[in-house]
Amino acid sequence: MKKVAILNSYFAKDISKRHQEILHFIKSKGGQILVSELVQKAKTTTKTIQKLEENGYIIIEDQEVLRLEQGIDDIRDQSKQLSQDQEQALEVINKLQGYGEILLHGVTGSGKTEVYLQAISPLLEQGKSALILVPEIGLTPQLTDRFRARFGDKVFVYHSNLSKGERYDTWRQMLPGEPQVIIGTRSAIFAPLPNLGLIILDEEHDSSFKQTQLSPNYHARTVAKWRGELENCPVILGSATPSLETWLSVNYPPSSSVNSYYLSLPERIGYRPLPPVKIVDMRDELKQGNRSIFSRPLQEALRNLKEKNQQAILFVNRRGHSTFVSCRICGYVMECPDCDVSLSYHYTHEGATQLLRCHYCNYTQIQPPKCPECNSPYFKFFGSGTQKVTQALEKEFPELTYIRFDSDTTRNKGSHRRLLEQFSRGEADILVGTQMLTKGLDLAQVTLVGVVSADGLLYLSDYRAAERAFQTLTQVAGRAGRGDEPGEVIIQTYSPENSVIQAVKKHDYHRFIDEELPRREELNFPPHGRLILVQLSGLDAIEVEKTAEKLGERFHETIGLDCEILGPAPASIMRVAKRYRWQILLKFLPEARVIIPDMKNWYKLCPNSVSLKIDIDPLHIN
Template identity: 45%
Template sequence: MSTCENTSDPETPPASATAAGVPAGSAGTGQCIYLAVALDVPLPGLFDYVHDVPVVPGTRVLVSFGPRRMIGMVWAQREAPAIEAGRVKAIEAVLDDLPPMPADWMRMADFAAGYYHRPLGEVLLPVLPASLRKPSAYLGPRAAGGPVRRADRRPGRARAWGGESPAAAGTDTVAPIPPVLNAEQSAAWQDLRGMMSAQPGPGLALLHGVTGSGKTELYLRLAAEALAQGRQVLLLVPEINLTPQLEHIVRGRLGNVAVMHSKLSEGERLRAWLRAARGEAEILLGTRLALFVPLPRLGLIVVDEEHDTSYKQQEGLRYSARDLAVWRGHDLGVPVVLGSATPSLETWRRARRGDYRYVSLSRRALAQPLPEVRLVDTRRAQLEQGFTPQLLTSLEARLGQGEQSLVFINRRGYAPVLRCASCGWVSQCARCTAYTVLHRHAGGRRHTLQCHHCGDCTAPPRACPDCGDQDIQPMGRGTQRIEEFLGERFPGARILRIDADATRRKGSAEALFSKVHAGEADILVGTQMVSKGHDYARLGLVGVLNADAMLFAQDFRAPERLFAQLMQVAGRAGRRAGGAEVLIQTDYPEQAVYQALRTHDYARFAEAALAEREELGLPPFSHQALLTAQARHLRDALDFLGEARAVAQAMPEGAGARIYDAVPLRVVRVANIERAQLLVEADGRGALHRLLRPWLVEVHDLAQGRSVRWGIEIDPLEI
């Protein structure tokens, strides 16, 4: 045993020697090599360990941390430990089943940790497939060499890392002939193609194309160009449910695709990650988590629907995959294409001032006109279960013509709340300051009240808990109640509901959308998941219910989200045939959002919204960070944030920032935990981060000994 091994905890047994791990001391030199190791723990900084041979940064290691074993990642070698040498524990095993993570991947993780103000370990480890960061996957008699070697024992696995891409299995079919581009697409293609050949101009482009304009075709041609250069392609999409349709298209045209999203099994995700990281897969198609896959020959990044809020992680490392994709492309000198019919205002502003190439597709690829958008004033209308006579008449007409219709309501469940008309009681979650939503199950024979914040589920009361009246009724409508009503109103119609409840099981979303595309549905009822990316061939009518709910939300981004949501869902109609229409029911038809929608005029909306934000000093004309606190009692959270605010105000770095009062969140209590927030804002990004760096150190110290959990979010999307 080497001298360095004696520094390990004598009560911790050594790791079992597996094919995937090199136990400490197996090739001892007698010298002590001190290593800074990143661990996925909510503590700042790196942790000192010792080994008897050098370990390359980016290598995963098995260590003991307190009473438990953890997998960490070596970040750097130190000349001397930050603590007393005798207290430094030894590395238990160096995991050699993968080469060290590449330098460009480490740079991106380092940037993300710094920009989002998170410990390195909370960036490096959680973005790996789960089996690569589980000690149990490498220990014990069942480890069998570790998860990587178990995956490699599957037939036909290649062992290379970052080498030439082998021929893809199943690519011997004849690829479909690409469609002929129209004049506008051809011009856009030549402009975008220039980025692939390093022509002058920014290496980052906004492809602003109306729905149905053929953005995907340009993505495919750019990808083919990258593959012809021997490079890999990263294609990001916002939603899991968009992946199967796009995967089919990409695989049919280009062949060798790996797919990554959160609904894959642990083994499926690992195998996709390995194929991409080893350079075996030429195209990686995935949601935001695919951004952190190492790609040795990356030559193009495409972010489809770049405006979508799904690209922002809402827990742990609260990163924006779109923003990090831009950084990754710039770091590697790789072209990045951001595509959308409704770009985020941040992206639009950068494109209009020349930071990004601006490439426009203003009309549909198949020469079909955009659908007519009609605003139906509901203030004087006689509504039937939330439907105006105009919308019901239009639904009946489309059924008679053999066309499909889409009824869009962004509210799942049967009804938003259960209510007693006698005393005004409404169903509320016992653990959250939120109403419980009525859900229907088992063909309508069973109902539950479900909290969409904590997930708590209970049976509805038979009578009002306050006054005993048995006549308690559902109030409002969700997708389930709309589906029920339409089934009664149009008994011969085939009605299909697609929402989070109907697509919980693996493969269920793909099966439901396949029915729609096969013409096995006459009326589709759905939430926002039906509005993005799907090409419905026979859809002649879109009806929008309850759009006004977002119109007067407290969040200043709500109008932008509403416009994007409605523009996207409207764009599903009439993609293959003319005469399509969109009916938006509203109490406020004069609102600017709706007026811009009538003419499909994104630029009109965006310029007006930017002018308003500039006048008010809101992003993108300022930069924000949100400090949140959680505690059993709201007073504790508010007091903590109040003290943090006072610290920031006293710091010289805080002079250029606006530090607002601590306030409770809109939904204050979730799962019996009360929440509050503190907004910090500065005109410049640099000024904001100059305050955050020293301030968050003080905030961490301030939290010691308190029963308060806190977190920081940079560039928050919801306030």
């Protein structure tokens, strides 16, 4: 962009009054200003500016202007009075010199963000920078606004939803080493901050911190620890539901040389109570004739929203309308032609074409009028996604308005901020969404949280299913009652006796880990033991299977006795996007040293048509 700078502050006698005014305006701006800004604010023209340059008063030159993502203007706020627990946590953080791993374990609404803010403030004064990682892009607007209210233009954002130009410019402005705060998703861990004084992972337990889509796979938490050691700065891992790996590594560090600290915030700010959790047995609802998506306690709570002028969150584990579509006569299920999964029904509006979509490869087709198998016109839509829940709301509670908050409604740039701002302004009574709702949102006016069906989280073929279910349900329950009004949580389930449900009911993290850690230890699963997942995929099913068998034989010949080899076996979803998938799981005993053999030999066993992917410490085995 073009910039104007004053060259000669001496004004000739014959200079016009208008030219003098423009030059005085430029001087008031520090002697330089963008041409576009000068034209607008001084109410002049480019021709007039060019005349001043011809007379030798100014120079017009190119200036690099960085495209930096900016949030909304906010009133600057001051540091808040800390509770005793917050003060103790902040004291430990401020005293820490050099690298240290800190677990800040605070219940939802306990003020972890205020501790972050007050820990960063003295670092900026010392000329150092801070890096804050969040699991979802949807968390960045609210967190960024709060940090900018405290630190102004020293706060910048870095995530994949920015344009390439914005990401490049944000990267560029870090290089000079000015003290600043970078807020971003997992890739921001590589931000080139020369004077890094603190790294924070907020919601450190979240699986979104693991890069699984592209190779190389990495976990931002692991990289953060490595970078903290290299930069000799503390790493804060904040969560209300810490991962079992973090809990164990901080409380029982493998080496006495590691500075590990466990800091607890067991109370909410202002001694607000955690919301009571009511568990509704949907089997009883069915016996009593209630066939609605909503149980009677949840219906009553929703009806009271308008009267009390309050808002609610409804959590649904899936987007879309229905998880699968089946013929009522023969039972035929509509499946994706390219993946071994059923197609989900997506509703757009009344009278619109009915669409079926695959959530793995995004294959889309029109819902057929008749069953391809038996020619029956009768279909049944099973399961409940966000669209089906909003349809039920329209039918049963027409007086209530809602906003749907899932990956379908937040695809466009800025949509996360726009939807949350609408809800914060009271433009809707209910926010209906998926797991995006569980991650750190602070909405003071929400007094009711309803979990439409908890069972979709509980019974999955993954050793981490219980941990994820506890974390998700506890986090979403924590969105209620964060303001002055008390909150309540209603969880609907067909398994009220499940140990995870009972731990969530009491907001009892310690009860959960006391039950879960022994199960993991018995089976040598992380955090007791290490895993390596070897995945093969290709278009030819026979070729992939044979390659997996060859690789499995090689593993048995070359890998030591302290490693259990599981497989080769088909992946739980064998075909995705026309590619057949097999996998081998290497499970190392807790005391074993994990040494990855020379992978060149592994790749030599794979033909060019078969892809080999190696995932160290996988979070998903599917």
